[in-house]
Amino acid sequence: MKKFLRTYLPFASNELKRNMAYKGAFYLFTLCSLFGSFIQYYLWMAIYGSAQGAKLGSLTREEMVVYVFMSYVTSSLTMISVSRELGRDVVKGSVAMNLIKPIDYRLSLIAKGMGTVVYHFLIPGIFVWIGLELYKVFILHLPAVSAGNILWYLISVFFSFLIYVLFDFCFGMIAFFTTYIFGMQMAKDALLSFLTGQLIPLSFFPGIIQRLFDFLPFSSMVYTPVMIYLGRYRPSELCFVLGRQLVWVVLLYLLGSLLWKQVTKRLVVLGG
Amino acid sequence: MIQVEHISKEFVSPKKYPGLKGAIKGLFSNEKVRKTAVDDISFHISEGEIVGYIGSNGAGKSTTIKMMTGILTPTSGQCLINGIDPSKNRMENAQNIGVVFGQRTQLWWDLPLSESFTILKEIYNVSDEDYKDRMDFLNEVLDLPEFFDRPVRTLSLGQRMRADLGAALIHNPKVLYLDEPTIGLDIVVKDKIRDAIRQINEQYRTTVILTTHDIGDIEELCSRIIIIDEGKKIYDGGLAELKDTYGTSRRVTMEVRQPELFRKIDWEEKLHADESSIETELDDEKNLFSVSFDKNRIQVSDIISSVMQISDVRDIQIQETELSEIVKAIYRHALKGR
Missing domain, CATH: 3.40.50.300 (P-loop containing nucleotide triphosphate hydrolases)
Incomplete structure (x- = not known):
């Protein structure tokens, strides 16, 4: 375990340093995505303002405020793309440089992802989060989130991160066949913003579609942790959703190993 | 340390056709092209x-x-x-x-x-x-x-x-x-x-x-x-x-005073050599006369002395075949063999 950490931790810390090396790009990116969250916020407020009942999709107006901003924080912590790097490595052939080292390529990508998570948590995650809680307590006069919910939320976020990264690794394998993946990624991002609940809480969908979502890994990526944060699960349900996340981690891990084994056999390193 | 035994690598890629028509055809065809990049290579190091x-x-x-x-x-x-x-x-x-x-x-x-x-x-x-x-x-x-x-x-x-x-x-x-x-x-x-x-x-x-x-x-x-x-x-x-094995040929280049004198001489006869082991070249503008020969068959001193009987020589240069020439020759040879 110690050896494991010594080997992969540098990937995480270097990714953190690398992110900081290009801070201009990151601030701009953060600003743009935060801007999106505020648009969402005002849109929802307008919808609630003209709605008949106090609840929409089983969420109250106040819960929706929390949902909008926490789904932003959550997705910035969990939806870390590794397929972009995988695709680039395959297309440029630099995947070869990773295969000459005694490291597991997927673990090194995950470790790099962890570095980005830490960075996103510091900027701007924690500030949005604290800002939201202050807004909740002082403007909306609601009780602050309980320590228990924060704990379960963080555990769930960690699982979400693993699910997303492992899924994205499998997805990135497409690059081995198409040697181009950018368009697919755009499609994936658009689809996932729906399926994960990033755009609209999944409780807005009709019952039958919600049942379908229960059998897909995507709801575990954003929707589950945010609902945990909102305290919408009873203890037994909490165990179930966390257990379901764990199952997805294991399944996607195994799927990734299988695909990787197949794909490296037919690997073609272009050029040179 | 290193043992490579009969190693081969084949790449399979979808067949591509030329032109726009070909690009469309490529969308529907499932033909594959096999290319053997490494073909049965063995060595020990x-x-x-x-x-x-x-x-x-x-x-x-x-x-x-x-x-x-x-x-x-x-x-x-x-x-x-x-x-x-x-x-x-x-x-x-x-x-x-x-x-x-x-x-x-x-x-x-x-x-x-x-x-x-x-x-x-x-x-x-x-x-x-x-x-x-x-x-x-x-x-x-x-x-x-x-x-x-x-x-x-x-x-x-x-x-x-x-x-x-x-x-x-x-x-x-x-x-x-x-x-x-x-x-x-x-x-x-x-x-x-x-x-x-x-x-x-x-x-x-x-x-x-x-x-x-x-x-x-x-x-x-x-x-x-x-x-x-x-x-x-x-x-x-x-x-x-x-x-x-491959690098026995030499080339001697001489700057001579009267290049016109060299035009009519049969060098094969003069040096008692067969046709394949000698090749001469005359550059009138620069007054350069050069001979390529096989060092195992002809002595360089013979060539120089024969040349000096005909004309004064200002400068002499003797070149060994470079490795790059040898490699080039081997590549060419391999191409011819196929």
């Missing part, structure tokens, strides 16, 4: 050897190296590096090898060079004392300190190549693969890299496999060369033997 692995572009050099490093899985055949099959135990094999691909870098592009070395130290599990020893040695032979704190992307090509070579050696690998390590470098840096490779080989008995298009690399470093063409091995042996 013992510890401490420096072997030059040469061939024209696309001959399959890099593909072979990639199979020996575990990046590619051979279609058939097997290679054992220090007793390990890289296609089965890639990670274990990786611990024993160092690789430099001249066209790529294994360094972290955005970070100072020092960071790359610290990461590699952890990845290969190098102890602090070993790391210090290695760094002292590498700093001396490669002059790393002058750019050790600069981000890798700001390094010049020569500096980057030195850094890459250092990075490949940090864990004291038993085998070092160098895929065109001197590509695009100026003569000073080339010399430095060659010196470093030689010192590493002498000091640590590292086995080195070197692919290159630079004949200078081969002449200075390798005692043995393997030549491949179109995926097949066409020569495997010592450099000296290669020169003896």
Whole structure:
């Protein structure tokens, strides 16, 4: 375990340093995505303002405020793309440089992802989060989130991160066949913003579609942790959703190993 | 140390057709094109050897190296590096090898060079004392300190190549693969890299496999060369033997006072040589008369004395066939044979 950490931790810390090396790009990116969250916020407020009942999709107006901003924080912590790097490595052939080292390529990508998570948590995650809680307590006069919910939320976020990264690794394998993946990624991002609940809480969908979502890994990526944060699960349900996340981690891990084994056999390193 | 047995690699790619019509046809066709990049190659290399692995572009050099490093899985055949099959135990094999691909870098592009070395130290599990020893040695032979704190992307090509070579050696690998390590470098840096490779080989008995298009690399470093063409091995042996077998022709060029006198002379008869072993050429404008001949059949002194009987000679130059000429001849020969 110690050896494991010594080997992969540098990937995480270097990714953190690398992110900081290009801070201009990151601030701009953060600003743009935060801007999106505020648009969402005002849109929802307008919808609630003209709605008949106090609840929409089983969420109250106040819960929706929390949902909008926490789904932003959550997705910035969990939806870390590794397929972009995988695709680039395959297309440029630099995947070869990773295969000459005694490291597991997927673990090194995950470790790099962890570095980005830490960075996103510091900027701007924690500030949005604290800002939201202050807004909740002082403007909306609601009780602050309980320590228990924060704990379960963080555990769930960690699982979400693993699910997303492992899924994205499998997805990135497409690059081995198409040697181009950018368009697919755009499609994936658009689809996932729906399926994960990033755009609209999944409780807005009709019952039958919600049942379908229960059998897909995507709801575990954003929707589950945010609902945990909102305290919408009873203890037994909490165990179930966390257990379901764990199952997805294991399944996607195994799927990734299988695909990787197949794909490296037919690997073609272009050029040179 | 290295055993390669009947190794082959075939690439399969979808068939492409020319033109717009072809592009549309390509969407619906499922035809595949097979290309054999490496075709049944075998060789053995013992510890401490420096072997030059040469061939024209696309001959399959890099593909072979990639199979020996575990990046590619051979279609058939097997290679054992220090007793390990890289296609089965890639990670274990990786611990024993160092690789430099001249066209790529294994360094972290955005970070100072020092960071790359610290990461590699952890990845290969190098102890602090070993790391210090290695760094002292590498700093001396490669002059790393002058750019050790600069981000890798700001390094010049020569500096980057030195850094890459250092990075490949940090864990004291038993085998070092160098895929065109001197590509695009100026003569000073080339010399430095060659010196470093030689010192590493002498000091640590590292086995080195070197692919290159630079004949200078081969002449200075390798005692043995393997030549491949179109995926097949066409020569495997010592450099000296290669020169003896193929490099017996010489060329003597003389600047003469009256070139017009040379026009009508039958040199074959004059030197008692058969047609195939001699070839003459006359450059009227520069007053140059040159003779290419086989040194085992004709003495250079005979030629010079015969020429001097006809005209005064101002200058004489004798050239040995360069290795590049020999290699070129072998490539051509292989092409003719097919």
